[in-house]
Amino acid sequence: MSPPSASDVPSTRSQRHRSSGRYSALRLLREALTGHRGWRPAWRKAEPRKEYQVVIVGGGGHGLATAYYLANHFGITDVAVLEKGPIGLGNVGRNTTIIRSTYYRPENIRFYDFSLGLWEGLEQELNFNAMVSQRGVVYTWHNDGQRDHMIRRANDMRLAGADCVELDRAALKKLIPPIALDSGRFPVLGAFMQPRGGTVRHDAVAWGYARGASEAGVDIIEHCEVTGLRQAGGRVTGVETTRGFIGAGTVCLAVAGHSSHLAGMADIRLPIETHALQAFVSESIKPFLDVVLMFGAGHFYISQSDKGGMVFGGAIDAHNTYAQRGTQWIAQEVAAEGVALLPDLARLRILRQWSGVMDMTMDGSPIISKLPLEGLVMNGGWCYGGFKAIPAGGYTTAHLIARGVSHPLTAHMDLARFAEGRTVDEIGTGPFPWAH
Amino acid sequence: MLRIDCPHCGTRDEVEFRYRGDAGVRRPAAAADTAAFVAYVYERTNPRGWHHEWWYHAAGCRQFLQVWRHTVTHEIHAVGTVAAVLTPPPGAATP
Numbered sequence: 001m002s003p004p005s006a007s008d009v010p011s012t013r014s015q016r017h018r019s020s021g022r023y024s025a026l027r028l029l030r031e032a033l034t035g036h037r038g039w040r041p042a043w044r045k046a047e048p049r050k051e052y053q054v055v056i057v058g059g060g061g062h063g064l065a066t067a068y069y070l071a072n073h074f075g076i077t078d079v080a081v082l083e084k085g086p087i088g089l090g091n092v093g094r095n096t097t098i099i100r101s102t103y104y105r106p107e108n109i110r111f112y113d114f115s116l117g118l119w120e121g122l123e124q125e126l127n128f129n130a131m132v133s134q135r136g137v138v139y140t141w142h143n144d145g146q147r148d149h150m151i152r153r154a155n156d157m158r159l160a161g162a163d164c165v166e167l168d169r170a171a172l173k174k175l176i177p178p179i180a181l182d183s184g185r186f187p188v189l190g191a192f193m194q195p196r197g198g199t200v201r202h203d204a205v206a207w208g209y210a211r212g213a214s215e216a217g218v219d220i221i222e223h224c225e226v227t228g229l230r231q232a233g234g235r236v237t238g239v240e241t242t243r244g245f246i247g248a249g250t251v252c253l254a255v256a257g258h259s260s261h262l263a264g265m266a267d268i269r270l271p272i273e274t275h276a277l278q279a280f281v282s283e284s285i286k287p288f289l290d291v292v293l294m295f296g297a298g299h300f301y302i303s304q305s306d307k308g309g310m311v312f313g314g315a316i317d318a319h320n321t322y323a324q325r326g327t328q329w330i331a332q333e334v335a336a337e338g339v340a341l342l343p344d345l346a347r348l349r350i351l352r353q354w355s356g357v358m359d360m361t362m363d364g365s366p367i368i369s370k371l372p373l374e375g376l377v378m379n380g381g382w383c384y385g386g387f388k389a390i391p392a393g394g395y396t397t398a399h400l401i402a403r404g405v406s407h408p409l410t411a412h413m414d415l416a417r418f419a420e421g422r423t424v425d426e427i428g429t430g431p432f433p434w435a436h
Numbered sequence: 437m438l439r440i441d442c443p444h445c446g447t448r449d450e451v452e453f454r455y456r457g458d459a460g461v462r463r464p465a466a467a468a469d470t471a472a473f474v475a476y477v478y479e480r481t482n483p484r485g486w487h488h489e490w491w492y493h494a495a496g497c498r499q500f501l502q503v504w505r506h507t508v509t510h511e512i513h514a515v516g517t518v519a520a521v522l523t524p525p526p527g528a529a530t531p
Binding site: 323 | 455480481
């Protein structure tokens with residue numbers, strides 16, 4: 001049976017969704033005493049209508065957050081979010097859940113610190129428990145040059161209004177007892193810490209934004225893959241999908257990992273390559289690490305989940321791929337770095353491993369920009385930084401769609417920066433995306 | 437783990453190689469306009485499908501190789517030296 005086309009399906013707007021209601025301790029108590037019969041789905045499963053003011057392609061963190069802020073802060077509720085699979089199974093559920101604003105370029109620090117501020121108020125904003133845990137993010141340094149670079153970065157962060165403290169070896173050992181300060185080749189000389197950094201329950205971010213967007217009238221349409229962009233008279237007029245054509249005044253691509261693929265449907269080439277980034281979870285153990293720890297002598301980051309599993313990751317696989325699986329030698333390298341930093345990890349077994357595909361840009365900074373087709377905008381190019389950017393990415397993309405101009409915090413993220421010689425070299429290794 | 441059939445050394449594991457990017461990129465003529473150079477330096481097709489790419493055999497013959505590889509299945513269609521003229525796989529987008 002072929003899926004219904006948009007024209008066969010009546011408007012869902014007339015079939016008013018019953019709100020999931022406010023969540024609270026009192027509600028939980030009431031439901032507990034009445035057999036939990038009062039809970040309703042957190043968001044409504046919408047059928048596509050013929051046309052929307054704004055169609056957002058991609059129901060990941062950024063797509064859902066953009067829809068949420070459009071509907072709740074910018075007054076645009078005629079919005080659809082199209083997701084080719086179910087909500088939450090893309091990159092928003094494939095990351096290592098870290099939030100921080102420890103970036104290098106001041107404009108990126110300011111953007112990510114705005115995001116950190118939104119994370120701090122997210123649960124009140126969404127009335128949803130996203131388990132935001134500001135447990136601190138710690139970066140080790142291992143030689144004098146690296147110390148100078150890290151202190152410079154810490155000072156840049158302070159100048160941009162972010163928080164940062166330096167830790168000597170004694171303080172580091174007190175904070176993280178299992179750390180190996182003198183493990184042969186890369187002794188730890190010191191560290192800096194962002195106390196406001198931490199982790200968030202990633203699935204809850206997708207669910208919370210989906211609920212908030214849906215309650216405000218946004219249609220979230222799952223299993224609806226975009227197969228083409230229709231244009232007329234030099235502007236985009238809608239999207240071809242596996243569930244028929246859907247007209248749109250503005251189309252927003254929020255499909256990091258597949259931005260080149262979608263933009264290619266309008267013959268637009270982007271300064272992006274797609275690479276896989278792996279993540280790992282070990283078996284659950286008792287409390288072992290209560291900060292997020294980054295290994296400065298390699299590329300390794302680790303935290304402990306509330307279930308007790310060690311959640312960690314490393315570098316990208318470093319060849320173009322859209323396959324959501326990782327290569328073995330990177331897994332071995334990540335494990336070796338972990339054991340060098342925290343030798344006790346050697347006794348743990350890795351339970352699960354997975355990978356997500358990411359937009360790696362030519363300068364290591366994201367792209368929130370109009371594209372060279374009227375009515376088409378994108379939110380992508382997130383490199384390693386997509387998850388932690390979700391609230392700010394969504395807010396500023398909604399600003400771009402609603403106001404027609406970039407939010408001041410994302411003015412540097414426009415696509416034209418590459419042609420105009422003002423790339424934002426976050427890592428300083430461009431234009432080689434596999435080297436970031 | 438990829439296995440790349442080096443024309444000099446035989447079939448070797450991916451760990452011996454370094455990825456060096458899109459092999460379809462061509463430097464424009466010196467008189468070309470800025471847009472052509474921006475496209476050359478920054479813009480990539482980044483296909484979800486067959487990709488023509490450079491690999492450097494760092495721990496082997498230390499030669500650059502061209503490879504046609506699929507970015508979803510990771511299947512390798514052909515490997516050749518820099519000078520070789522490879523037949524693109526069926527369905528590959530060629531510039």
